[in-house]
Amino acid sequence: MRLLTHNMLSSNIKGVANGFPLRIEVEKVVEKKVDLNADFLRNIFPKIEWKAFAEAARTLGYAELPEDADSSFLDSDDFLDKFHHALLELHLEEGALICPETGRRFPVNKGIPNMLLHEDEV
Amino acid sequence: MWYLCVFYHRLLDYRKAEVESLAELFRVFGDDDGDNKESSSLKWRLPQHHHPDSPFHFVNLPSEDFARNIANRSILVKGIYELWGEGSSYEELEESIRCYPDERKLPYLDSGSTFKITVDCFGKVISFQEQNDRIKGLAYIPFKGRANLRNPDHNFWLMETDDYGTNNGLPPVVQRRIFFGREVGGADRKLLPTYQLKSRTYLGPTAMDAEIAFLMANQALATPGKLVYDPFVGTGSILIAAAHFGAMTMGADIDIRVVRDGRGPDCNVWSNFKQYGLPMPIALLRADNNLPPWRPGLKEIFDAIICDPPYGVRAGGRKSGGRKLLKGTVDPYTVPDDKRTDHIPSTAAYSLVECVHDLLDLAARMIVMGGRLVFFYPVLREDDYVEDHHYPEHPCFKLIAASEQILSSRYSRVLLTMVKIGPYTEEIAEAAQLKHIEFRENHLKWLEDGNLHSAVFSPADPQIAAAGDSSLSREPKPKYRGKYV
Numbered sequence: 001m002r003l004l005t006h007n008m009l010s011s012n013i014k015g016v017a018n019g020f021p022l023r024i025e026v027e028k029v030v031e032k033k034v035d036l037n038a039d040f041l042r043n044i045f046p047k048i049e050w051k052a053f054a055e056a057a058r059t060l061g062y063a064e065l066p067e068d069a070d071s072s073f074l075d076s077d078d079f080l081d082k083f084h085h086a087l088l089e090l091h092l093e094e095g096a097l098i099c100p101e102t103g104r105r106f107p108v109n110k111g112i113p114n115m116l117l118h119e120d121e122v
Numbered sequence: 123m124w125y126l127c128v129f130y131h132r133l134l135d136y137r138k139a140e141v142e143s144l145a146e147l148f149r150v151f152g153d154d155d156g157d158n159k160e161s162s163s164l165k166w167r168l169p170q171h172h173h174p175d176s177p178f179h180f181v182n183l184p185s186e187d188f189a190r191n192i193a194n195r196s197i198l199v200k201g202i203y204e205l206w207g208e209g210s211s212y213e214e215l216e217e218s219i220r221c222y223p224d225e226r227k228l229p230y231l232d233s234g235s236t237f238k239i240t241v242d243c244f245g246k247v248i249s250f251q252e253q254n255d256r257i258k259g260l261a262y263i264p265f266k267g268r269a270n271l272r273n274p275d276h277n278f279w280l281m282e283t284d285d286y287g288t289n290n291g292l293p294p295v296v297q298r299r300i301f302f303g304r305e306v307g308g309a310d311r312k313l314l315p316t317y318q319l320k321s322r323t324y325l326g327p328t329a330m331d332a333e334i335a336f337l338m339a340n341q342a343l344a345t346p347g348k349l350v351y352d353p354f355v356g357t358g359s360i361l362i363a364a365a366h367f368g369a370m371t372m373g374a375d376i377d378i379r380v381v382r383d384g385r386g387p388d389c390n391v392w393s394n395f396k397q398y399g400l401p402m403p404i405a406l407l408r409a410d411n412n413l414p415p416w417r418p419g420l421k422e423i424f425d426a427i428i429c430d431p432p433y434g435v436r437a438g439g440r441k442s443g444g445r446k447l448l449k450g451t452v453d454p455y456t457v458p459d460d461k462r463t464d465h466i467p468s469t470a471a472y473s474l475v476e477c478v479h480d481l482l483d484l485a486a487r488m489i490v491m492g493g494r495l496v497f498f499y500p501v502l503r504e505d506d507y508v509e510d511h512h513y514p515e516h517p518c519f520k521l522i523a524a525s526e527q528i529l530s531s532r533y534s535r536v537l538l539t540m541v542k543i544g545p546y547t548e549e550i551a552e553a554a555q556l557k558h559i560e561f562r563e564n565h566l567k568w569l570e571d572g573n574l575h576s577a578v579f580s581p582a583d584p585q586i587a588a589a590g591d592s593s594l595s596r597e598p599k600p601k602y603r604g605k606y607v
């Protein structure tokens with residue numbers, strides 16, 4: 001699971017008001033190189049919840065991201081590299097996503113988050 | 123300028139829609155920002171006396187570059203040609219070619235270039251001898267270059283239609299017509315054997331045929347830098363086509379065995395992408411399209427959603443809910459605390475109507491303005507299928523193409539292409555939420571109403587069969603080469 005995915009997901013258990021951001025429980029992180037696509041990064045940047053993203057990157061052991069970011073940062077190649085790395089090259093291979101409100105564990109195995117709810121959570 | 127556009131004689135409904143979409147992709151209509159969207163469709167013309175299902179069409183395109191880009195990216199365009207001449211006899215053709223301006227012809231005939239002439243007939247095979255005779259008959263064109271059959275600089279085509287009787291199932295041609303033109307571009311059909319399903323490592327029962335998957339990716343305008351999502355990803359067969367065209371992909375499925383495990387480390391959704399050297403999907407996850415896990419406030423993030431929703435014939439849809447819901451009990455099953463960790467939630471059947479409602483709602487929220495939703499929708503053919511179908515509608519979307527593919531005598535599927543034209547407002551979100559609750563509360567009713575499976579597999583209603591006279595008078599869809607295309 002990449003951090004882009006993490007930034008899009010929330011706990012949608014019935015009755016939960018603040019299911020975002022999900023806390024990350026790390027068992028195994030892997031890095032996979034991908035080609036940088038600046039257009040894609042610029043497109044996706046405004047959709048990212050930056051605080052949650054920077055926090056998630058720290059949880060995976062990558063602390064290079066600034067605390068805050070706005071679209072003017074996108075002109076810097078250095079920033080794009082870091083953004084790219086955190087967004088697309090870090091993978092949570094094994095671990096879990098934890099609902100911030102109820103503590104429900106959504107497991108992540110082989111890089112696939114399992115967001116399906118139990119019968120009594122829908 | 124008018125070009126001759128010749129299609130492959132298959133998937134007839136998909137052909138013009140594909141060219142229209144590619145025209146949009148390559149910005150034939152300029153960088154319009156919504157105002158002249160209405161006028162943004164191509165001008166088409168049929169050769170005289172030709173049936174609309176004929177493979178020969180004329181299309182108006184602003185330049186040869188556009189024509190080449192469209193043809194080369196397409197799947198169903200055999201070729202787009204600069205027409206040098208046409209006629210109903212070889213004498214007329216010669217007259218017409220002679221009249222075509224020299225400044226258009228000579229640059230492609232000079233001595234430094236190589237060329238090839240292909241003779242093609244629609245609805246008939248002509249012998250090698252006849253082909254040669256026809257090529258020799260073109261001696262009045264001053265070809266100065268050398269012939270090269272392997273890799274010519276310029277490809278010329280001599281194409282003929284004639285009253286051969288069957289004419290591939292099309293109504294007989296009233297008048298013989300011969301076209302001669304220079305090829306500008308054509309579909310790269312070599313993609314299809316490369317991506318064909320029988321050589322795919324990981325297959326599911328409803329994996330999408332490669333040709334259709336490419337057509338879907340074209341309808342969705344998949345291109346580098348775009349993000350394409352499939353909420354019913356299965357083995358990834360549709361996203362593979364989008365990834366081939368350079369789009370970033372993301373997929374979800376309710377079945378964790380498919381998205382996570384596959385059939386082992388070298389036979390899963392990831393390995394399917396690896397097999398073709400494509401970039402891996404950005405994300406695969408297990409999620410229920412009925413209760414999507416996207417965070418509140420997240421919207422307009424996908425450039426397109428492409429999918430083949432489960433409509434209950436080959437595979438039925440599932441959603442969260444479980445056995446209790448199935449029996450109509452309101453109280454859900456409560457998972458005991460000590461069993462929560464490895465609990466496998468049960469799922470309930472997911473009717474087509476609810477599935478499509480959820481899909482449209484999700485798409486309306488998550489697709490960018492001007493982005494596309496491309497999905498298959500099943501249609502029963504016993505209904506008056508000649509008349510207008512009622513396709514799903516949504517205030518945020520405009521339907522721009524509906525292409526039918528007949529699957530059996532009982533039902534066909536229609537590829538719907540929709541463009542997002544309106545923002546996802548709070549009123550729309552509220553209405554969708556109310557509908558969502560209605561679906562939950564009347565689960566059994568909707569399950570029966572939206573059950574395509576029983577309609578397709580139950581024996582034909584004897585009452586309808588008795589009143590069958592009227593249905594016989596209905597005009598049947600024409601068959602080509604003995605089959606529907």
